[in-house]
Amino acid sequence: MSEKHEKLIDKKGIRLDGRKADELRSLKLEVGVLPNADGSAYVEHGKNKILVGVFGPREVHPKHLMKADRMVLKCRYHMAPFSVPERKSPAPSRREVELSKVIRESLEPALFPELYPRTGIDVYVEVLQADGGTRCASITAAALALADSGIPMRDLVVACAAGKVEDTVVLDLYDAEDKLGAADVPVAYMPNLNAVTLLQMDGQLSPEEFEKAVNMAMDGCKKIYALQKEALKNKYMTTKVETKEETEE
Amino acid sequence: MPTFFEAKQLVTPGELLAEGEFQAGENTYVEAGKIFASRIGLVDLDNKKVNVVALRAFYVPKPGDIVIGSVIEVGFNGWTIDIKAPYTAMLRASDVLSRPFKPQNDELSQVLDAGDLIVAKIASFDRAHDPQLTVGEPGLGKITRGQLMRIVPTKIPRVIGRKGSMISMIKTETNCQIILGLNGVILVTGKNPADEELAMRVIKKIEDESHTTGLTDRITQLLKEEKAKREEIKQ
Numbered sequence: 112m113s114e115k116h117e118k119l120i121d122k123k124g125i126r127l128d129g130r131k132a133d134e135l136r137s138l139k140l141e142v143g144v145l146p147n148a149d150g151s152a153y154v155e156h157g158k159n160k161i162l163v164g165v166f167g168p169r170e171v172h173p174k175h176l177m178k179a180d181r182m183v184l185k186c187r188y189h190m191a192p193f194s195v196p197e198r199k200s201p202a203p204s205r206r207e208v209e210l211s212k213v214i215r216e217s218l219e220p221a222l223f224p225e226l227y228p229r230t231g232i233d234v235y236v237e238v239l240q241a242d243g244g245t246r247c248a249s250i251t252a253a254a255l256a257l258a259d260s261g262i263p264m265r266d267l268v269v270a271c272a273a274g275k276v277e278d279t280v281v282l283d284l285y286d287a288e289d290k291l292g293a294a295d296v297p298v299a300y301m302p303n304l305n306a307v308t309l310l311q312m313d314g315q316l317s318p319e320e321f322e323k324a325v326n327m328a329m330d331g332c333k334k335i336y337a338l339q340k341e342a343l344k345n346k347y348m349t350t351k352v353e354t355k356e357e358t359e360e
Numbered sequence: 361m362p363t364f365f366e367a368k369q370l371v372t373p374g375e376l377l378a379e380g381e382f383q384a385g386e387n388t389y390v391e392a393g394k395i396f397a398s399r400i401g402l403v404d405l406d407n408k409k410v411n412v413v414a415l416r417a418f419y420v421p422k423p424g425d426i427v428i429g430s431v432i433e434v435g436f437n438g439w440t441i442d443i444k445a446p447y448t449a450m451l452r453a454s455d456v457l458s459r460p461f462k463p464q465n466d467e468l469s470q471v472l473d474a475g476d477l478i479v480a481k482i483a484s485f486d487r488a489h490d491p492q493l494t495v496g497e498p499g500l501g502k503i504t505r506g507q508l509m510r511i512v513p514t515k516i517p518r519v520i521g522r523k524g525s526m527i528s529m530i531k532t533e534t535n536c537q538i539i540l541g542l543n544g545v546i547l548v549t550g551k552n553p554a555d556e557e558l559a560m561r562v563i564k565k566i567e568d569e570s571h572t573t574g575l576t577d578r579i580t581q582l583l584k585e586e587k588a589k590r591e592e593i594k595q
Contacts, residue, residue, distance in 0.1 A: 149418070168418065168446035179488070221373075223389070223398070227420075228487050230446040258373050261416035261512075263387065263398035266374030303374040303396065340372045343400055347370060347415055347571060 119276040119288055126288070128157075132281045135271070135331055140252070140342035142259045148235075150260025152342075154252040157285055158242035161249055163256040164235045171231035181224040183231045186215035188249060190238040210246050211236075217250050217299040217309035218257065221264045232262060243286035244272050250299050250309070251335055258343055267339050268308055270299035271331035273324040275316055280323045282331045296321070298328035302336045363405065370571070371397040377410050385411035401514075402571055415571060419445045419513040419543040421482050421491040426500075428508070428541035429493070431476045434469045437461060441478065441493055444510070444543045449491040451480065456495055477503040479539055479547065499539075506537070506549030507556045511567040513544035518570040519563055526566070526576065533583040534559040558586055 136157030145151035148164035171177040188210040247270035254268040276292035294314030363378040387399040401414040429443035438452040453461040485491035536550035536559040550556040
């Protein structure tokens, strides 16, 4: 297989995009970017660009989805037509419906649905540019947007993938590695509670490789978690710094 | 029984706050004997109670709260009111008319129409039922003049200040009547738009800087400066 294309990892263990096996892509997180939404976040994870808006808790529509004893979480993962090299039809595809469900289920354990019965939260995930690992970046951003909207949470949810390319277990696969590599293991995780909320595997791994990949992904999650907390705090730190300068004058 | 924070520290959801003989206060939860934060905010230790003063939250109705809302629908025997909460509120016709309500005699839209704004009190609310409003007390009812603004509802106590010091200062300095809806909606009524404008600017400043220290001094300063400016214009 590897004869047909360039080697994904060279002899020194450096990947095609110049990263080491256990290195994350560059990450930029921003909170509160959409004034019209109750909560929002924007993430740039490598070449992924994802915008998340959260609304609610509010009345549930359509009415039949309402639960008398708890709050419902609705999620929509959507890729913009220009997010991939070949135009993607804006209609929801099978993959998008599945990812919406996967993202919803990985966020649900972080909430307290019993607190606000008969209401619903809407999470809108808009992928502006995709380069592999969008479900993980979406979960990371959606958790930030939820926290920004003031919805009580047990913990922030962080997600990160690990996988196998050319017989090496690597962290945070990008598009080419995802497509040409041997396996992909996305993990969503609540670091403070040490609870995994999403674990998927695509491809084949030996039990040892699988364990290594999961541990690697969880370590990656912890690194992203630190950035996530920083992004959330940053929004309020800026006003704090400004006022400090004011008093110094 | 340690705590894991400094006073007034900014915390994010999921942050471990305390362990052992502490009580979980506002915006916190307990898991396996440990207290965690559930919202972004500033931690405070009040006796043995760990509280997080939330920086972002939404309004949850509570019986007895004064709120400001708008009529979204005129129904058969009452109105549906949007109170900027997860639940829409109901206001019964018999409550407003203060006499038995007869559908054949009374046209409800002549009393309150869609889009009208009201100051009301939450009469009842529980998990199973939407909030009921009442306007049967002095100071409540339809709003006829003034300007509205919205802030994050958790910051209303900061606008009120200790024993109402902040709000009474703003009221006297700007010559405005101010009604604070606990749902985060504020009605400012003054003699002229400039007074209202100033009061709103001050309240906005309090909202933006509610988590910083020395806020009262800065607000006093701002009000003084504005007053001085006006004196200059007059002369």
